[in-house]
Amino acid sequence: MNSQLAIALHILGFLTSQKGSALTSDRLAVTYGTNPVVIRRVLSKLKAAGLVETRRGAGGGSVLARDPTQITLRHAYEATASTVKVLGRHNAQGEGRIAAALAAFINERYEDAEEALLQKLEAVTIAEMDEQIRRQLGLLDPAACLDRCD
Amino acid sequence: MNSQLAIALHILGFLTSQKGSALTSDRLAVTYGTNPVVIRRVLSKLKAAGLVETRRGAGGGSVLARDPTQITLRHAYEATASTVKVLGRHNAQGEGRIAAALAAFINERYEDAEEALLQKLEAVTIAEMDEQIRRQLGLLDPAACLDRCD
DNA sequence: GAATTTGTAACAAAAATAAGTACAATAAAA
DNA sequence: TTTTATTGTACTTATTTTTGTTACAAATTC
Numbered sequence: 001m002n003s004q005l006a007i008a009l010h011i012l013g014f015l016t017s018q019k020g021s022a023l024t025s026d027r028l029a030v031t032y033g034t035n036p037v038v039i040r041r042v043l044s045k046l047k048a049a050g051l052v053e054t055r056r057g058a059g060g061g062s063v064l065a066r067d068p069t070q071i072t073l074r075h076a077y078e079a080t081a082s083t084v085k086v087l088g089r090h091n092a093q094g095e096g097r098i099a100a101a102l103a104a105f106i107n108e109r110y111e112d113a114e115e116a117l118l119q120k121l122e123a124v125t126i127a128e129m130d131e132q133i134r135r136q137l138g139l140l141d142p143a144a145c146l147d148r149c150d
Numbered sequence: 151m152n153s154q155l156a157i158a159l160h161i162l163g164f165l166t167s168q169k170g171s172a173l174t175s176d177r178l179a180v181t182y183g184t185n186p187v188v189i190r191r192v193l194s195k196l197k198a199a200g201l202v203e204t205r206r207g208a209g210g211g212s213v214l215a216r217d218p219t220q221i222t223l224r225h226a227y228e229a230t231a232s233t234v235k236v237l238g239r240h241n242a243q244g245e246g247r248i249a250a251a252l253a254a255f256i257n258e259r260y261e262d263a264e265e266a267l268l269q270k271l272e273a274v275t276i277a278e279m280d281e282q283i284r285r286q287l288g289l290l291d292p293a294a295c296l297d298r299c300d
Numbered sequence: 301g302a303a304t305t306t307g308t309a310a311c312a313a314a315a316a317t318a319a320g321t322a323c324a325a326t327a328a329a330a
Numbered sequence: 331t332t333t334t335a336t337t338g339t340a341c342t343t344a345t346t347t348t349t350g351t352t353a354c355a356a357a358t359t360c
Contacts, residue, residue, distance in 0.1 A: 003348080010252055024305065032249065035350055040306065052222060053186040057358025058304040099182065101283045102160055104268060120263040133251045153318075174336065185319060190337065207327025276350035306357075317346070323339095330333075 002078040007042045009129065011078060013146060014108040016130040022054075042080060049079035068127035074118050076126070080134065096113030154230040157182060157192045159279065162226060166218040166280040172204075172211030191228060199229035203255065218277035224268050226276070 010032050015023060025043060029036040045060055046052045051071055054062040062072070155232060159180050175193060179186040194213055201221055204212040214221070229260045 006253070006256060012248070013252060013329050014248075026305085036306095037308085038350065040308085044307075049176050054306065055305085055358075056306040056356075057301095058359085059359060062306095098164075098287070099160070099285065100175060102163055102279075103156070103234075104286075105279055105283055106156060106159060109271065109274060113267040116266040117263040117272045119268045121259065124259060129252075130253055131247065132254055136251050137248070150342090185321095186337095187321085187339090188319065194338075204337065206325075206335090207329095208333095209328055211335095212328085260322095265357050267357040280352080286355085299313075301335075302360085303355100304359080305343105307355085308353100309333075309352085309355105313348100313353080315346100316346070317344100319342100319344070324337105325339105326335100326337075328333100328335080329337100 002081070004042050005077055006046070007034070007039065007137070008046055008076045008080045009126075011039065011042060011046065011062070012051065012064070012068070012071060012126045013130050013133065015062060015064045016126055017134070018063075020063055022059075022063050024061040027061075045079050046076075049075065051075060051079060059129070068130060069125050071126040072122045072126045073126075074122035077118065077121050152231070154192050154195070155227055157189065158196055158222070158226045158230045159276075161189065161196065162201065162214070162218070162276045163280050163283065165214045166276055167211060167284070169214075170213060170273070172209075172213050174211040177211075183300060195229050196226075199225065201225060201229060219275050220281060221276040222272050223274045223276075223279070224272035227268065227271050232285060247261070 003111075011028055014028060014031060025036040025039040028043075030038045032039065043052060045064075047054060052062045052122060053065045055062065097098055164178060164181060175189040178189045178193075182189065193202060193204060197204060197212075197215075200215055202212045203215045204210065233285055279283040
């Protein structure tokens with residue numbers, strides 16, 4: 001799972017720009033250029049992580065579960081990449097003790113390094129991401145986004 | 151490529167413990183529990199990165215190209231993971247400008263985060279790795295390794 | 301009840317990884 | 331110089347992972 005993070009950020013960013021009105025998986029799928037089910041799969045992880053809320057049925061869809069200033073890239077990363085870690089985990093293949101000790105060593109270093117990465121991601125919020133993208137596109141008026149997003 | 155890093159570290163560590171005598175891909179393959187060709191593929195990357203040297207023919211094999219105190223985990227990482235970066239690269243799929251701006255944003259953050267990870271890896275040398283593993287196994291005498299490694 | 305919309309299972313397709321086979325090229329040793 | 335050992339790599343096969351689709355039940359609104 002790796003493109004899931006990109007999709008998650010697309011969802012969170014789009015939701016942020018909507019200021020509270022719900023978006024359907026269909027809409028999100030069109031703007032991202034994929035299938036609604038793919039979106040829902042990511043959405044279900046974001047939901048599990050408490051980042052979004054969804055409602056079924058007519059008029060349903062998803063909204064942010066909290067303020068975008070309280071959601072960091074790390075949240076998105078951890079929500080989506082739960083299974084696959086940055087560098088995977090090495091499990092000893094050779095039979096020898098050397099192989100096992102090496103695997104243990106690698107895993108320790110991996111965790112160190114991964115944590116450094118996560119701390120970088122933690123320093124950026126979805127609100128900041130949204131703002132930077134909006135600025136970059138010259139969409140100073142948040143509402144303008146709606147007209148030109150997709 | 152990801153398991154290649156583990157294999158690379160196995161190779162570098164084993165080579166370090168050999169103090170200069172060449173090891174064949176067959177030998178390395180047996181100790182790691184894989185096919186010699188798999189080893190050679192990693193070896194060819196390590197060679198391209200200037201970390202090892204190999205000789206063909208009878209009595210051939212590989213040795214470290216420099217002192218293990220001068221080889222870091224980052225070297226190994228960069229040698230093997232040249233194509234696949236930590237978090238891949240997101241290329242915009244939707245047609246909109248938003249998608250493109252988001253992709254650019256994500257990529258920037260990725261580079262930041264990846265660099266943080268690399269700096270952690272840079273702080274550890276193969277010599278330290280070798281030493282820690284030897285200590286862990288209670289192989290205080292380097293030469294003892296030869297007898298028990300595999 | 302009719303129309304939407306999510307949730308998820310089941311399946312299919314595609315892409316990425318990894319492993320294996322074969323053999324030419326090279327180098328040492330006999 | 332023949333034999334033997336060993337790398338290098340192209341080609342193939344297998345495995346795993348990821349992505350996309352279809353289908354349909356469950357929920358929710360109108």
